[in-house]
Amino acid sequence: MNTLELTLLIWLGSLLAGFLGALTGLGGGIIITPLLTLAFGVDIRYAIGATLVSVIATSSGAAAAYVKEGFSNIRIGMFLEIATTVGAVVGASLAARLPTTTIAVIFGTVLLYSAYVSSRGVHESAGDSQPDRLATLLRMDSSYPTPEGPRSYHVHAVPTGFGLMFGAGALSGLLGIGSGALKVIAMDQAMRIPFKVSTTTSNFMIGVTAAASAGIYLRRGYIDPGLAMPVMLGVLMGSMIGARVLAGARTRVLRLVFGVVVAVLAIEMIYHGLTGRL
Amino acid sequence: MTHGSIEWTDRRVEVIIGTLLRAGVVAAAVVVLAGAAVYLVRHGAAAPHYAVFQGEPTDLRTPSGILADAATLQGRGIIQLGLLILLATPVARVAFSVFAFAMERDSLYVVVTLIVLAVLVLSLAGGML
Secondary structure, three states, X not given: OOHHHHHHHHHHHHHHHHHHHHHHOOOOHHHHHHHHHHHHOOOHHHHHHHHHHHHHHHHHHHHHHHHHHOOOOHHHHHHHHHHHHHHHHHHHHHHHHOOHHHXXXXXHHHHHHHHHHHHHOOOOOOOOOOOOHHHHHOOOOEEEOOOOOOEEEOOXXXXXXXXXXXXXXXXXXXXXXXXHHXXXXXXXXXXXXXXXXXXXXXXXXXXXXXXXXXXXXXXXOOOOHHHHHHHHHHHHHHHHHHHHXXXXXXXXXXXXXXXXXXXXXXXXXXHHHHOOOO | OOOOOOOOOHHHHHHHHHXXXXXXXXXXXXXXXXXXXXXXXXXXXXXXXXXXXXXXXXXXXXXXXXXXXXXXXXXXXXXXXXXHHXXXXXXXXXXXHHHHHHHOOOHHHHHHHHHHHHHHHHHHHOOOO
16 A cells, blocks of 8 residues: 555544544544544654644634534633643653553554443533532633523532643643533533533643643654654544534434444554554 | 624634634645645555554655645655644644633633643644653
8 A cells, every 4th residue: 555545444434433533522533543543553752743743733622613603611721730730741751651552552542431421421510500619710610602591600620620631631641632512511510510611612622731741742743744644634524424413413313323333443442552562 | 602703712713713624624625636646646556564563754744744745745744744634724723712712811721721732832843752
């Protein structure tokens, strides 16, 4: 296979990954690295570098559509980005020190967990509650639009959320993923922020988090233009098409199917990592 | 939140940021696509080399090296320039947020945003790791 053929194949695979990632809300980036390493035999460091770039593209591309809806909360996002960016820098420097087989095993474990979370689907956390002192001080409480008019919400457990975000950032920097699933859990479960606000704010944060580690990957020579090009263009196009189709699509079955695919890839990654073949 | 005025509200800032991000992504994609055309026409028939990790040559690791490569119309340099634009987009977003929070007279969040900007600039400019 020559470079042109491989580039086209990777572009097609990335297009499909971006499309499914947008439809299921899991993000396309998460299956690109397993796809590149397992199916195309790409070195995991190049694969992670290329995925990181595509994560920035999809996050930034989707943001314009999200802000129109008025769900995202820039104060929550910016405050937590302190934790995610510092975490991302730590994760990216760990990536250079850990053996690739260890990275593959961690990657597979995170994949498996994401598949579980996504198959469980959306559930709304408790609504109205008492205001929290620290969240009030940080002016995080806000409101979001509903068909019955704006509904206000209170933010809780800021230190716990901050700590979880550091972890999400570290995984993002180590594995080159957006860790959207983890970010949503930190906001939706720990900080009890409404689900729609959590997902859109998380998307906002993903680009900034990924940029913090991408600089380190670039300087280390992990970002290969020939490989990152079809991945970035494919995921970006795929996720844009996916976002269009999303309105009116029945995603329950699809999410389940995608969850199974991700789980299989996860087990394969762990197996290859443990047997030292990655 | 006040609506309908020319004041700097969170809502207005979010819309500007959304537009800024989209513009950055479109610019990056166009440059990457142009670089892809040059690269694939010249090197499409060559054998790929992604299975063995060697790391990129030093000129593709730094902004100045990438600019020099792109200026001489090398395919890989042009693609890398597009990726650099993509990388700069979230940084521009954070930099704009510093300004926006200042216009809102929210000094607490000016400080918060400056911390995020500092981490980003340090990691991109390098030196510390």
